[in-house]
Amino acid sequence: xxxxxxxxxxxxxxxxxxxxxxxxxxxxxxDFKLILIGVESAIKRELAKYSLSxxxxxxxxxxxxxxxxGNDESPVQAIRTKKDSSIVRGLxxxxxxxxxxxxxxxxxxxxxxxxxxIVGRVRGIERPALGTLLPxxxxxxxxxxxGANVDAKPQYLLQFASMGSLYMEHILSVxxxxxxxxxxxxxxxxxxxLTKEAYGLLEKSSDINFVGNVEARDVPLGAVDVVVCDAxxxxxxxxxxxxxxxxxxxxxxxxxxxxYMSRIGALLAKDAFSNLKKRFDYREVGGAPxxxxxxxxxxxxxxxxxxAIRSALKQCxxxxxxxxxxxxxxxxxx
Amino acid sequence: xxxxxxxxxxxxxxxxxxxxxxxxxxxxxxDFKLILIGVESAIKRELAKYSLSxxxxxxxxxxxxxxxxGNDESPVQAIRTKKDSSIVRGLxxxxxxxxxxxxxxxxxxxxxxxxxxIVGRVRGIERPALGTLLPxxxxxxxxxxxGANVDAKPQYLLQFASMGSLYMEHILSVxxxxxxxxxxxxxxxxxxxLTKEAYGLLEKSSDINFVGNVEARDVPLGAVDVVVCDAxxxxxxxxxxxxxxxxxxxxxxxxxxxxYMSRIGALLAKDAFSNLKKRFDYREVGGAPxxxxxxxxxxxxxxxxxxAIRSALKQCxxxxxxxxxxxxxxxxxx
Numbered sequence: 022x023x024x025x026x027x028x029x030x031x032x033x034x035x036x037x038x039x040x041x042x043x044x045x046x047x048x049x050x051x052d053f054k055l056i057l058i059g060v061e062s063a064i065k066r067e068l069a070k071y072s073l074s075x076x077x078x079x080x081x082x083x084x085x086x087x088x089x090x091g092n093d094e095s096p097v098q099a100i101r102t103k104k105d106s107s108i109v110r111g112l113x114x115x116x117x118x119x120x121x122x123x124x125x126x127x128x129x130x131x132x133x134x135x136x137x138x139i140v141g142r143v144r145g146i147e148r149p150a151l152g153t154l155l156p157x158x159x160x161x162x163x164x165x166x167x168g169a170n171v172d173a174k175p176q177y178l179l180q181f182a183s184m185g186s187l188y189m190e191h192i193l194s195v196x197x198x199x200x201x202x203x204x205x206x207x208x209x210x211x212x213x214x215l216t217k218e219a220y221g222l223l224e225k226s227s228d229i230n231f232v233g234n235v236e237a238r239d240v241p242l243g244a245v246d247v248v249v250c251d252a253x254x255x256x257x258x259x260x261x262x263x264x265x266x267x268x269x270x271x272x273x274x275x276x277x278x279x280x281y282m283s284r285i286g287a288l289l290a291k292d293a294f295s296n297l298k299k300r301f302d303y304r305e306v307g308g309a310p311x312x313x314x315x316x317x318x319x320x321x322x323x324x325x326x327x328x329a330i331r332s333a334l335k336q337c338x339x340x341x342x343x344x345x346x347x348x349x350x351x352x353x354x355x
Numbered sequence: 356x357x358x359x360x361x362x363x364x365x366x367x368x369x370x371x372x373x374x375x376x377x378x379x380x381x382x383x384x385x386d387f388k389l390i391l392i393g394v395e396s397a398i399k400r401e402l403a404k405y406s407l408s409x410x411x412x413x414x415x416x417x418x419x420x421x422x423x424x425g426n427d428e429s430p431v432q433a434i435r436t437k438k439d440s441s442i443v444r445g446l447x448x449x450x451x452x453x454x455x456x457x458x459x460x461x462x463x464x465x466x467x468x469x470x471x472x473i474v475g476r477v478r479g480i481e482r483p484a485l486g487t488l489l490p491x492x493x494x495x496x497x498x499x500x501x502g503a504n505v506d507a508k509p510q511y512l513l514q515f516a517s518m519g520s521l522y523m524e525h526i527l528s529v530x531x532x533x534x535x536x537x538x539x540x541x542x543x544x545x546x547x548x549l550t551k552e553a554y555g556l557l558e559k560s561s562d563i564n565f566v567g568n569v570e571a572r573d574v575p576l577g578a579v580d581v582v583v584c585d586a587x588x589x590x591x592x593x594x595x596x597x598x599x600x601x602x603x604x605x606x607x608x609x610x611x612x613x614x615y616m617s618r619i620g621a622l623l624a625k626d627a628f629s630n631l632k633k634r635f636d637y638r639e640v641g642g643a644p645x646x647x648x649x650x651x652x653x654x655x656x657x658x659x660x661x662x663a664i665r666s667a668l669k670q671c672x673x674x675x676x677x678x679x680x681x682x683x684x685x686x687x688x689x
Contacts, residue, residue, distance in 0.1 A: 093542065158602040158609075171539065171547040205505065205590040208427065213505040213587045237591040238598035242605075253547045254591055256539040261571035261592060265599050268492040268575035272634060273607070275492075276627035286624030290617035293610035300606060 023052050024341045026334060027120035029107040030059035030067075031089045032127025034324045040126065041067035043330025045077065050331070051338050054080045056120055058107045061085040086110040089127070092323070096130035100138055108132060112139040115316040122337040124308060126321035126330070133169050136311050136318040143346070145353040148173070149313035150181045151252065151320065152188055153259055154306045159243030163189050163198075166252040167259045167309060168320070173251035175218035178202070179226060184312040184349055185247035186229045191343040192336070201235025201245030203254055209234065215251060223249070228352060266301035304329035307336030310345075317346060357386050358675045360668060361454035363441040364393035364401075365423045366461020368658045374460065375401035377664025379411065384665070385672050388414045390454055392441045395419040420444040423461070426657070430464035434472055442466055446473040449650040456671040458642060460655035460664070467503050470645050470652040477680070479687040482507070483647035484515045485586065485654065486522055487593055488640045493577030497523050497532075500586040501593045501643060502654070507585035509552035512536070513560060518646040518683055519581035520563045525677040526670070535569025535579030537588055543568065549585060557583070562686060600635035638663035641670030644679075651680060 028044055030037045037059055044055050045068075057064050064083050073081075088106035090099040103109060108127055112135045114120040125132050137149055150166035165185040170177055182200045189198035202223055204212045209220050211234060223231045235245045237258065250258070273294070277287040287294070299305060305328075308321035317340050321333045362378055364371045371393055378389050379402075391398050398417050407415075422440035424433040437443060442461055446469045448454040459466050471483055484500035499519040504511055516534045523532035536557055538546045543554050545568060557565045569579045571592065584592070607628070611621040621628070633639060639662075642655035651674050655667045 158605050168539070203591065205502070205587060205594070213585075216587075236598075237593075237595035240595065241599040241602035243602075251547075253539060253550075254588060257537065257571040257588055257591065258595060259571075260539070261574065261595060262599065264570075264572035265575040265596065266603070267572075268577075269600070269603055269631075271492050271576075272631055273627075276631045277624055279627060279630075283624035283627040286620040286622070286627070288620065290611055290620030290624065293607075293613060293617040293620070296610045296613075297603075297606055 023054055024122070024338055025054045025056060025120045026122045026124060026337050027056040027058055027084070027111045027114045029111050029123070029125035029127050030057045030064050031086070031107040032125040033321065035326055036126065037063050037067050039326045040330055043327035044334065045071055045073070046327055047331040047334040048077055048080055050335050053338050054082070056082045056084050056114060058084045058086050058111045060087060084110055084114065090131045092128045094128065094131065096128070096134035099128070099131050100135040108135055109139070112136055112318065115318065116140045121341045122317040122319060124319045124321060124330070124333055124337055126323055126325040129168060129320055132318060132320050133311060136314055140314045140316045140318060143313055143315055143350045143353060146180060146313035146349070148177050149311050150177070150184065151309045151311050152185055153309040155240070155248065155259065155262060156301055156306070157241050157243040161193065162240065162243065162246055162248050164248045164250070164255050164259060165312070166250065167255040168252050169311065170251060171253040173215060175215060175222055178215070178219040178249050178251070179222040180313065180353065182223055182226070182229050182231070182247065182249045183352055185249065187345060187348050187352060188310070188312065189246050191345055191348060192339055195246050197230045198246035199232045200229045200247040200249060201232055203237065203240070203248050203250035203258070204234035205236065207234050207236055228355070263303065270298060305332055308333035310340060312349060315346065317341060357388055358456070358672055359388045359390060359454045360456045360458060360671050361390040361392055361418070361445045361448045363445050363457070363459035363461050364391045364398050365420070365441040366459040367655065369660055370460065371397050371401050373660045374664055377661035378668065379405055379407070380661055381665040381668040382411055382414055384669050387672050388416070390416045390418050390448060392418045392420050392445045394421060418444055418448065424465040426462045428462065428465065430462070430468035433462070433465050434469040442469055443473065446470055446652065449652065450474050455675045456651040456653065458653045458655060458664070458667055458671055460657055460659040463502060463654055466652060466654050467645060470648050474648045474650045474652060477647055477649055477684045477687060480514060480647035482511045483645050484511070484518065485643045485645050486519055487643040489574070489582065489593065489596060490635050490640070491575050491577040495527065495640070496574065496577065496580055496582050498582045498584070498589050498593060499646070500584065501589040502586050503645065504585060505587045507549060509549060509556055512549070512553040512583050512585070513556045514647065514687065516557055516560070516563050516565070516581065516583045517686055519583060521679060521682050521686060522644070522646065523580050525679055525682060526673055529580050531564045532580035533566045534563045534581040534583060535566055537574070537582050537584035537592070538568035538570065541568050541570055562689070597637065604632060639666055642667035644674060646683060649680065651675060
C-alpha cells in the first residue's frame with residue numbers, strides 16, 4: 022500500500038492556489054496518494070486550471086471542510102469548536118490512519134495544539150517538539166524545539182535531543198549526529214536554570230552523541246548536527262536566521278549597486294548570488310515536523326508557495342518510508 | 356577637568372599588546388586621560404615600543420595590578436579573592452571616582468559581578484544590564500540585556516527598556532527610540548511566561564516609546580531601536596549575529612570562487628564586499644556598556660584588537676560627556 026498524505030489546502034498566505042499547485046507537482050516525485058482538505062468548490066476550481074492525467078486524478082482525493090482556522094484564533098478554542106476546519110479534519114485523518122502524514126501551512130498554534138489533542142503523543146513522550154532544518158555553512162543542523170514549548174523543562178530537552186538525533190540519522194543520514202545544547206557559553210556551568218539542569222541529563226544519556234553546550238556563534242558554522250533548546254530560544258534563532266539572511270542580501274545588493282565597477286562585478290557573479298540565496302531559501306528545506314506524535318504532522322511556512330509545498334511533501338514521504346514515528350517510540354520506551 | 360578612563364591592560368586574547376596600542380591610538384580622538392591597569396613590567400614593555408610625545412606621556416598613568424582573572428574562574432570567588440587583579444583595581448578606581456569609566460576585554464562574568472559588587476547599582480535599579488549595538492540593515496539597534504541576567508524577571512525588562520532608550524537617545528541621537536520586546540510572535544499574548552508579563556509592564560510605561568513585540572525576523576531589518584530581552588535570548592542573538600555574518604561571508608566567498616566568471620566579478624566588486632564586512636565588524640561598534648551602575652563599566656569583546664579598543668574608548672568618552680549614568684538615575688527615581 023502506498024503512502025497517503027493529507028494536505029490542508031486552505032492553510033497559508035497563498036492557499037489554496039499554491040498548495041494545490043505544489044501538491045500536483047509533487048506527484049512526479051514518488052508513488053504516493055494525496056488528500057486535499059478544504060472548501061470543495063475552491064479546491065475544484067484550482068484543480069480545473071490543470072489538465073490532469075488519469076494517474077494524477079486517481080492519486081488525488083478531496084475531503085471537504087468548510088471552516089478555516091486563522092492565525093489570530095486561540096488554538097485550543099479553535100480546535101474544540103471548528104470541527105469542520107481543514108486542520109481538524111486533517112488531524113483526524115492522521116489519527117484514524119487514513120493518512121500517514123498531515124501537512125499544513127496554516128495557523129501554527131492550531132496545528133501544534135490540535136496534533137497533540139487529536140493525534141496524541143507517543144507513549145512516554147512528555148511534549149512533542151517542532152524541528153526545523155537550519156542552514157549552516159556546511160549543510161544543515163536540526164533545530165529542536167523551534168516552536169512548540171516556550172516554557173520547557175529539562176527532561177523535555179533530553180527527549181528533544183533523542184528525537185532530533187533520530188531525525189538526522191534517518192532522514193539526513195548523519196551518523197552519530199553531534200548534539201549540542203544551545204547556550205551562552207561553552208562551559209557546563211554556563212546558562213540559565215533550564216540549561217544548567219538539562220546539561221546534566223544530556224550528559225548522562227547513552228542514546229545520543231552529546232558534545233556539550235553549543236554557543237550561538239558556532240551554530241551557523243555547523244558545529245553540531247542537532248541544536249537542542251526550548252521553543253523560545255529556538256524560534257528566535259529560526260526567525261532571526263530568516264531575517265538576517267534577508268537583511269544581509271539587501272545589504273549586499275546595496276553595496277554592489279553603490280559603484281559602477283561593483284555593478285559590473287555583480288552582473289558577472291550573478292549565478293554565485295543566486296546560489297547563495299538558494300542556500301537560505303526555506304522553500305528548499307521542506308516543513309517543520311512535529312516530533313513525538315503517533316503520526317507525522319508537518320508545519321510548512323505560512324508564506325509557502327508551490328515549491329515549498331513540494332519540498333515538504335517529499336520530506337513527508339521520506340519520513341514515512343523510514344518510519345521515524347516508530348523509531349522514536351522504540352527509542353523512548355527503551 | 357578632563358575625563359579619566361581606566362583600562363584593564365591585561366584583559367582579552369591580545370592583551371596587553373593590542374590594548375596598549377589601542378589606548379595610545381585613541382589619545383588623538385579627544386581630550387581625556389587614561390589609566391592602564393595591570394602588570395607594570397608588561398605594560399611598560401609595550402609602551403616602550405612607541406616613541407611617545409610629552410602630551411601622550413602626560414595623559415597616561417599606570418596602576419599596577421599583579422593578578423589576572425581568567426574566563427574559567429568563578430566570578431564571585433575571583434572578585435573576592437583577587438584584590439590585586441586588573442579588574443578589581445579598575446572597578447575600585449571607578450568606585451572611588453578616580454576614573455569616570457572602566458573598560459575591560461577580560462572575563463565577562465568577573466566584570467559584571469565585580470561591577471555590581473564594587474561600583475554598585477544606581478538606587479532603584481534592580482539589575483544592571485549589558486547593552487550592545489547590533490548592526491541591522493538601516494544602522495544599529497541596541498540589544499539589552501545581551502549578557503548579564505540570564506534568568507530575568509518582568510520588572511527587570513521594564514528597566515532595561517528605559518535604560519536602552521536613554522542610551523539610544525543620548526549616545527546615538529535617536530529621537531523617541533522605538534522599543535520592542537523580543538518575542539516569538541507579534542501578538543501580545545504570544546511568548547513565554549516572562550514576556551507575557553513584561554508586555555503588560557512595558558505597555559503601561561509612559562517613559563518609553565513601546566511599539567509592542569518584535570519578532571526576531573524583523574530585528575535585522577531595523578524594525579526597532581531598542582530590543583528588550585533577558586540575557587539568555589540576548590546573548591544568543593548577539594553571538595548568532597557574529598557567527599552568521601561570518602558563515603555568510605564564507606559562503607559568499609565559496610560561491611564567488613566557484614566559477615571563473617564570478618571570480619572576476621568578485622574582483623571588480625571588492626570594495627563592496629569590504630564595506631559589507633565592515634558593517635558587521637564588532638570592532639567598529641565599541642564595547643558593551645553595563646547600564647544601571649553608579650559609574651560606567653564597559654565590556655569589550657574578548658578578541659578585541661587595537662581598533663576595537665579605540666572604538667570602545669571613544670564610546671566611553673561620549674557616554675561620560677552626555678552623563679548617561681546621571682540620566683538613568685534621574686529617570687529611575689521619577
